[in-house]
């Protein structure tokens with residue numbers, strides 16, 4: 001074969017392959033391309049977030065509810081603690097200071113004390129919980145109105161709160177946290193919604209959750225999973241599930257912009 005023929009054949013082959021590839025790409029529906037993209041990794045916060053103190057509150061045990069009854073091979077106090085410790089580690093690696101409201105899985109801390117611990121030097125508070133109602137997935141709650149503290153015969157009953165600034169800043173905290181959870185947990189957990197505290201059992205009675213009423217800083221409660229749901233429980237019991245949860249919440253915190 002002459003040199004010219006070889007060149008011609010090579011060019012013809014290239015043309016044919018190129019056209020075939022172009023046709024294949026054109027035929028791909030847009031959704032297929034988008035769906036095949038990997039979930040974005042959590043963003044590293046900018047330097048102005050460094051040395052900000054975040055309060056991580058692994059919910060329970062308290063006298064209101066120890067939450068130590070076994071559910072699907074674990075219990076709420078344990079899951080909250082396990083994810084809380086991971087969240088503490090992730091936030092510290094991002095440059096945040098972290099204040100934990102308890103220092104052991106079975107450390108009893110009352111809800112009002114959790115607010116006082118968080119108010120002491122933290123910029124915002126995240127309260128970690130698990131749901132035990134029918135259904136599946138995660139839900140977030142924030143103080144959408146003032147409430148009046150009313151728990152047993154507590155000396156501080158009648159206290160009104162939180163202040164308007166806390167109410168204004170709490171939804172803007174819940175939203176990026178929910179958005180990152182949607183992205184990072186897609187395929188494992190669905191989002192139920194973002195609701196006012198008044199949708200909860202205690203909130204419907206007091207107007208807001210106890211630690212929200214007493215909070216001086218933006219605050220969000222995360223019902224991470226429905227623990228009575230077998231699939232949810234199986235996810236949150238694993239190290240990988242807990243790591244995904246912690247990374248998502250941390251990324252949401254990093255994305256928070258105070259109004």
Ligand SMILES: [Zn+2]
Pocket residue numbers: 059060067076129130
């Ligand atoms: Zn709880």
